[in-house]
Amino acid sequence: MTDVVLLPYDRLSLSHSAMAGAAPKTTEILLIESEQMLRSRTWHAQRLFLLLSASAHVEQELRSQGYTVHSISAPSMRAGIEAFRREHPDARIRCTQPSSSSSQRALLEYGVELVPDDTFLTSREEFRAWAGDRRPLVMETFYRWQRTRLGILVEHGAPVGGTWNLDKENRLPPPKGAHPWPEPLRHEPDDIDERVWQSIIDRELPITGAAPNGTWATTRAGALRQLAYFLDTSLVDFGPYEDAMPRDSWSVNHSLLSPYLNLGLITAREVVDAVVERFHQGGIPLASAEGFIRQVIGWREYVNGVYWLFEDNYRNSNELRADRPLLPLLSEPSQTKMACASSVVSDVMDRGWAHHIPRLMVLSNLALIAGVRPQEFLDWMKAMFIDAADWVMVPNVIGMGLHADGGAMMTKPYAAGGAYVKRMGRFCSGCVYDPGKRVGETACPLTTLYWDFLDRNRATLKGNHRMAQQFAGLDRLSDLDDVRARARDVLDGLSAGTI
Numbered sequence: 001m002t003d004v005v006l007l008p009y010d011r012l013s014l015s016h017s018a019m020a021g022a023a024p025k026t027t028e029i030l031l032i033e034s035e036q037m038l039r040s041r042t043w044h045a046q047r048l049f050l051l052l053s054a055s056a057h058v059e060q061e062l063r064s065q066g067y068t069v070h071s072i073s074a075p076s077m078r079a080g081i082e083a084f085r086r087e088h089p090d091a092r093i094r095c096t097q098p099s100s101s102s103s104q105r106a107l108l109e110y111g112v113e114l115v116p117d118d119t120f121l122t123s124r125e126e127f128r129a130w131a132g133d134r135r136p137l138v139m140e141t142f143y144r145w146q147r148t149r150l151g152i153l154v155e156h157g158a159p160v161g162g163t164w165n166l167d168k169e170n171r172l173p174p175p176k177g178a179h180p181w182p183e184p185l186r187h188e189p190d191d192i193d194e195r196v197w198q199s200i201i202d203r204e205l206p207i208t209g210a211a212p213n214g215t216w217a218t219t220r221a222g223a224l225r226q227l228a229y230f231l232d233t234s235l236v237d238f239g240p241y242e243d244a245m246p247r248d249s250w251s252v253n254h255s256l257l258s259p260y261l262n263l264g265l266i267t268a269r270e271v272v273d274a275v276v277e278r279f280h281q282g283g284i285p286l287a288s289a290e291g292f293i294r295q296v297i298g299w300r301e302y303v304n305g306v307y308w309l310f311e312d313n314y315r316n317s318n319e320l321r322a323d324r325p326l327l328p329l330l331s332e333p334s335q336t337k338m339a340c341a342s343s344v345v346s347d348v349m350d351r352g353w354a355h356h357i358p359r360l361m362v363l364s365n366l367a368l369i370a371g372v373r374p375q376e377f378l379d380w381m382k383a384m385f386i387d388a389a390d391w392v393m394v395p396n397v398i399g400m401g402l403h404a405d406g407g408a409m410m411t412k413p414y415a416a417g418g419a420y421v422k423r424m425g426r427f428c429s430g431c432v433y434d435p436g437k438r439v440g441e442t443a444c445p446l447t448t449l450y451w452d453f454l455d456r457n458r459a460t461l462k463g464n465h466r467m468a469q470q471f472a473g474l475d476r477l478s479d480l481d482d483v484r485a486r487a488r489d490v491l492d493g494l495s496a497g498t499i
């Protein structure tokens, strides 16, 4: 029986999970390029390029190590596996657990054996056991459990520095005036990159957004370079500015490691160990080290756990019955005069990336308070972001961003008016809209829609005690009828691309 490892585009680790223990003498490799998948949606050009080029680099690496690599182009994954089985009837095919429940079902149906994905620090079973009957699943509780059981920044069972959470030292707005933000690292294309990009063009694959521009690496070596660069230039100030949205830096002090983590080019353990080691060497504030580690061993693992715990129906949730079609500004930033939305969508078009606050408090917040259909917004986010994967987009969009799950993940909606964006960003000066106004032609659409959202969803959200303050604020509004009228104009204008 031939031992074969199937390596999908986003399961590219050569040492973990299905590849653990593999060797050229005993293992053959199967790569399947599915035409159905390539043409399933209009992809951000850089995302599709990253998937194809990272896979092509892995293929070259495996061949150079002496592996037999079967590289198949097929109409679909199923057709590819069937064609391979016809040629190799004795093959036993295994694959790392895929990144979406639909792929998982499909691979099992095609007779592929699934190997647990050990690039996460928490297996799906461990998360399930932790979750048990607990509801809500509070991230902070999970994070402290992670820190303790993994022994990360913990001494004698207590957090280093005496406190688990240093958020109060973080979350600063962008500094006033010029600030020496780290210059993002450039990743120069090699021959494989050039060839892959040319084939995307030649085959007229469905793409949008800017062509690859050196923002993203396509190899493990590039991912390691990015990690080293982050440690040297950005970790020190990661904490204070992790939520800031300046205009003079798109990357701020973020690591830009998510695509590589999600493809398996680098692991959470490698990243966390490197950050802890750098912290112990000195010169890195605890608030920055802790703030970063919280993202990786807390949020990332929690989101993965939630996805596999809630599974299929979760993605279709729409508890707030939002039914507005996708806003035109998401495909064309010039379709809005809102400086924040247009700037963030332009950034996404340029690089397939924006940090967690523009994703949450600009894009998702706008979709939430405008009542955009969650599944349409989810599809757009999945197509446009460089690090998108079902396991990470579904909880972040359906649960955290749009509260479409009715609070199964986050206890209250992340709904905010223009004041938040004004405090944490530098978009508002020069914008035609005023975040301090909720009515009138120059009222900030976010501010108007925030109040209108509370008003529209009063019946559903009123019972949530964490929303009491917000509803008390709504009850104090003396101009609610005017707000409602302005909200109707704003919603019509957003749909028409004139706001």
Ligand SMILES: Cc1cc2nc3c(=O)[nH]c(=O)nc-3n(C[C@H](O)[C@H](O)[C@H](O)COP(=O)(O)OP(=O)(O)OC[C@H]3O[C@@H](n4cnc5c(N)ncnc54)[C@H](O)[C@@H]3O)c2cc1C
Pocket (backbone or CB within 6 Å): 253, 254, 255, 256, 257, 258, 259, 261, 262, 292, 295, 296, 299, 300, 301, 303, 354, 355, 356, 357, 359, 360, 364, 381, 385, 387, 388, 389, 392, 393, 396, 397, 400, 401
């Ligand atoms: C609506 C929404 C959608 C998102 N979609 C994705 C997605 O498709 N893919 C993705 O990897 N992240 C997603 N995130 C999380 C987060 O925005 C990105 O991980 C982060 O911006 C990536 O940039 P970075 O590597 O510089 O992250 P850093 O800020 O440097 O953080 C370090 C790492 O922490 C992890 N992380 C932090 N927050 C989260 C989170 N909420 N969920 C999962 N991992 C997290 C990421 O692996 C990230 O690389 C989403 C967040 C929101 C609010």
